Amino acid sequence: MTASESLSALLDHQRETEALAAIAGRLEWDQETMMPPGAAEQRGEESAAISHVLHARRTDSRIGDWLAAAEGAEMTDAQAAMLRHIRRDFDRTRKVPATLAAEIARVTSVAQGRWAAARAADDFPAFAPVLARIVALRQEEGQALADGGDVYDALLDDYEPEMTATRLDAIFGEMRPRLTTLRERVLDRPEPAGLTGAFDEDRQLAFTRTLAQTFGYDLTRGRLDKSVHPFSSGSGADVRITTRVNPLDPFNCFFSTIHEVGHACYEQGIDPAYALTPLGHGVSMGVHESQSRIYENQLGRSRAFAGWMFDRMRDSFGDIGIDDADTFYAVVNRVQRDFIRTESDELQYNLHIMLRFDLERALISGDLAAADLEGAWNERFRADFGYDVPRPSLGCLQDVHWSVGLFGYFPTYSLGNVYAGCLHKALRRDIPDLDDHLARGETAPATSWLRDRVQRHGGLYRPAEVIERACGEAPTAGPLLDYIEAKFGALYDL
Template structure:
């Protein structure tokens, strides 16, 4: 099968170069000197030019036309390579390179504007990014919906209409739960100062508990935590606040969920079209089930309390109340710090603003006002500064429009996975209380993670759970968890 073999060999090199570009992005966020931003933008544009040329190479189309798969994995590879090639040939090379250059520069401009709470300093660059992404979406959409075209980069097979209908079903129960909890007494947050080195030591320890391989990974600091890479080189970042240690710890666990997904993909899929997580929604299901259903569960928090006292000394909360402290419900500005009750409401706000931006109902210069009005309506609070509002997330600076709804999809998927996991591992709570999530991790590896991109996103979740996808398991889990913790 020369056509198939030539195609797969060529694609392996393309995937390897894509990993190199990802490493440049990781370096930019963690170690790159600030004066290197302009040059890094040129480097990213140059490498994107090489990748775009490979993805649009006429030989790829010829090989695809003549390739006959021999097994399930090769069939799946052809599906994914076809999807990538079909998209790439619609986007002019100059546009792909300019997007890479501008988004590389934009990230640094956003970080400085966020630190200074200066929206005006960022808006011209954001307008560039939005205009370029609109142009790209128009090329891909072939006359269809621009936002739907962007969604395919992150969750193939879904649409804005699908997501909107899902959110419409979720919102009433989330709001009802939030309203019930509004009258419940909440515990005080942890009191004290928590040294950065001790936080990082504990985070590394718990990362290992949740299966993160330091032979194939590392932990660094970044403004916005993220995971990068696949296969044998997967890196995560976290952030530290010496007055609040749970942010560092749970950001680390969240990113470990992403990273162990990548580290667990079958070795034979590495540097292939199947060698990474199949979608951002499925990826987010892993980070959220690690962070929430496992690490924020009452049994695991009793174990965690002991480990925190070993690193920090006596805590202001005892082990039996610790689950309430970790899961305290509070309306706040920041998505990444939101409790499970509020989190999806933050995502819904961003999804609606993105649709308006790409549907023509909202322009970049009006984005801050629209954000603030929507936040006041949804959360009953007035945004006090841009870093707590429209400037809080890195995603728009790097052009990730269509990414945000996958966070909520990931929560829905995690709800389905958690229900199936607890069906198959009935003594899971006892294991978590002993600080041993290994049975859960093995279940996730075998049923989902090792398969990489073998199946489509929805098929991946349905294969793992043996059932249909629904928001009901997530909402039932939230009602039961917070009802038990706070008596509502």
């Protein structure tokens, strides 16, 4: 077989693997949205079966032969990037026994339902044994992947390739003092009143669809459903999002939706030529979060867009208890004492992530037992935020991530915020009249810029390289911190 024939055979094999992985993702989407609760055990077996098939395909010995033979082939930059991803995936997957991969898929599939039930009942002890099993499995996987190196770094590499906990520590160390100082100053100021009344679920969902389309989400290649925890799923021609509804807090629904639309538009914006290839997905969760966070915050919570949103909300709901656009903008960006990460303001959000980052590292290292997580969480929250967690659903059970084994995922949220800060600075530089567009509900200048600079490339470049190419400089936390200090300093007249 010639080098070009080997390259072709490798990419054909990968295309089928990508298609099967998409089917596995659809199983997970169904489980979160439509699957009957009694099907959980069976779904666990189904997930384990497809995980076993995918593991076998990703460790097929022919991949090593094809990779070696393809080295001499003439190829495009895109094909070279595909081989980089395939080689990395092949090397990592071979280190994990197929039985372990299948067991992780089975246990985490069942655990989602156990977590949801424990969260609803505010009963962490009911979930603790399941969490302990997941931690043990992920420790075993991390040890296999690390090959003598740092176990947490090996797991982090699944979500942010080439990142390490040491580098994250340095980034968070730069961020924490400026954020905590600003937080203390802001919380000493009076906070604006919130919305009043109840907001009909059907009207919320209708308004949510308007917001999704306003930000460019293509509903002919996607759909919007409800779930306990909002998420985005899929790529290419089938990218689905979910949201949740609170009749007393429609912002929960609206900004969760804009956040997930950012993820979805990244996937929908990737060059169609990369579909069902290793380049047909977002390159990392940090870059992915940069899109969801800039859509939600720098665009969606901007003064200009908030003014447009204020008028549309009054059209949809009538009197919302707020009389003018400036007050609405302040409410949209209100800083208050609260517990929930997904509902947190931009100022405090990263402090929630740092708490999770430290706790999950302790779980993976064995310094923290799963049974002791609730107490450790509550103690750390009290130290960081200054008040007590009243129940587990507002504390260690609020997020789905650990129930599905996503250890190493949480820090990518803050890394995404850092990337979003850099992108926003460059976006404002290149589109100086951006606020004029946003005030009319026109997001296209911003979303088109992001599609051209970030989204269309998919996995073509390495994560930090994507941001540096888009912005013209290497990513740092400075632009994000400057933006937060300027925004909240003005909002709270500091």
